[in-house]
């Protein structure tokens with residue numbers, strides 16, 4: 359099983375970052391960096407470590423939410439956030455092989471701008487750019503809307519948005535540029551193809567006024583998991599980020615999206631499913647447990663429970679629930695924001711009847727799975743998920759930086775290598791080639 363699987367869908371390792379001050383929830387721990395929102399050097403050194411360790415890509419989360427009440431931010435480093443593609447552009451010139459995947463929403467951007475940004479990043483990085491296509495969990499109030507756009511409408515626009523971006527990337531053949539001083543011919547107009555797109559939501563003439571991307575096309579990531587989210591993933595997603603706490607559910611999700619992808623002539627060779635994983639690792643089990651308790655001691659429990667309640671739209675604040683009493687959810691109003699995270703956490707609470715304390719011990723504030731243990735226990739977990747077809751790798755969400763990054767690269771990465779899951783070094787300087795994802799073009803199915 360594993361040898362064949364490794365041939366078709368090689369194990370992929372990504373690293374998740376927000377563009378703000380700290381990566382971990384326990385930001386008050388003495389060793390935790392707290393100034394990455396103003397010091398580029400922090401990101402430069404994190405990503406340099408990940409590149410030395412052979413991570414395929416980093417992924418920058420982003421949102422543009424309104425903050426009606428700044429008192430909700432008193433205890434969390436979330437407000438100041440680098441503009442995603444500006445930060446990635448800087449990282450493009452401090453790295454050589456690691457992929458650089460940034461989030462931009464199809465709800466609050468125009469396709470022309472995104473096509474240009476990602477194409478430019480792909481050139482700057484010599485073929486390592488990716489775009490995480492989101493419809494955004496909120497933010498309309500910052501973009502001329504009274505509220506967030508309806509979930510269904512967001513996804514309808516997203517399909518057309520991505521088609522336009524891909525069309526713009528194809529609108530200029532890189533060979534169009536003759537640049538011949540002797541003849542005075544700069545450009546071959548036969549290799550420039552205005553798009554002239556007229557659709558339901560967008561009217562875009564083109565051609566794209568940007569350096570042609572190196573990758574044909576740059577890698578597309580996607581992270582929605584509601585019905586419409588899965589349809590978008592199935593049609594355009596190449597790297598699929600998920601939150602999953604149970605391997606059976608992750609496997610069912612993967613098979614569901616692959617089934618939908620089949621209708622678009624796509625299969626598992628074209629997609630890498632990467633659930634989030636937040637590791638706390640140490641050489642011995644007891645050390646790892648002690649580290650975990652220390653992490654919990656620096657976590658603001660109320661704030662973390664409030665964040666999970668709000669991000670998962672639970673219709674109640676879990677921080678108000680007695681800390682050691684099993685939670686009973688009342689009626690949960692259907693959300694227009696993050697439908698899949700809502701159902702993930704609601705289902706989990708209904709199935710296991712956890713206490714708020716159990717939630718803190720199981721999930722990060724974003725609702726991703728915490729795993730505590732030795733390097734071999736953590737790799738057993740990862741390998742088990744991968745080999746059973748629950749995923750194609752992981753998106754590592756470090757519980758602290760820089761120490762959590764250092765722990766993972768020092769302890770877990772060598773074990774992943776020893777088991778042949780992760781290769782030594784990079785096979786290519788191009789992200790799509792390192793992930794071994796074909797472009798989907800006729801000559802590269």
Ligand SMILES: Cc1cc2nc3c(=O)[nH]c(=O)nc-3n(C[C@H](O)[C@H](O)[C@H](O)COP(=O)(O)O)c2cc1C
Pocket residue numbers: 418419420421461463491492493494495496580581582583584585586587588599600601634695696697698699753
């Ligand atoms: C790992 C992961 C990362 C995500 N990153 C972002 C992000 O950066 N910005 C955003 O607005 N939504 C992000 N999302 C949310 C989804 O893209 C999507 O907007 C959300 O799941 C709502 O869509 P759904 O109802 O189809 O699930 C992320 C989801 C996951 C699982």
